[in-house]
Amino acid sequence: MSENVKHTAGQYLTFTLAGEVFALDITAVKEVLELTAITRIPRMPDYLRGVINLRGQGVPVxxxxxxxxxxxxxxxxxxxxxxxxxxxxxxxxxMGALADSVREVLEIGADEIMPAPKMGSAVKMDCIEGIGQQGDSFTIILKAERIFSGEELEQVQVPTPGAAEKIVIEPAVRVRQVQP
Known part of the structure; x- marks a missing residue:
């Protein structure tokens, strides 16, 4: 992340993962749901838990x-x-993002957001918008669009009802029956 990037004040939804606090810009967050039944999709990456039914629309989680x-x-x-x-x-x-828990909505000022540090991290550095400082604690601010590459977004995008004309069904493997 460039040192010259100016951060703007804003509201961020904070949540936890493995004891660490992360945040997303509240303007990207549509709602928070209790854990519900997630339908697994075969042959998807292990980080894709599956899809949920959100008011008749399939949403990848x-x-x-x-x-x-x-x-x-x-x-x-x-x-x-x-x-x-x-x-x-x-x-x-x-898109649904599974989190350990949701904490609160924080107002973080532009002067309280630092660029991501230049060191190793379990989180891909390009998806970190910045680090918010609240007193002695830090919050890792994520950019929703950067969590996935374009190719990954194509994998997890679920067609909406009425978009059936975009669905391509591959022909099934034909099995030859053996006559006795």
């Missing part, structure tokens, strides 16, 4: 712990799904 290479944990009563709106190859769409 990613496990941020797995995405960032953090230790996996069992779901708890505090585990939640943060619904964010991101830009994908086909336009804007909703």
């Amino acid at each position: 990613i496990d941020l712990r797995r995405k960032f290479g953090l230790e996996c944990a069992k779901d708890s009563v505090n585990t939640c799904i943060i619904i964010v709106e991101v830009d994908g190859p086909e336009g804007r769409f909703n």
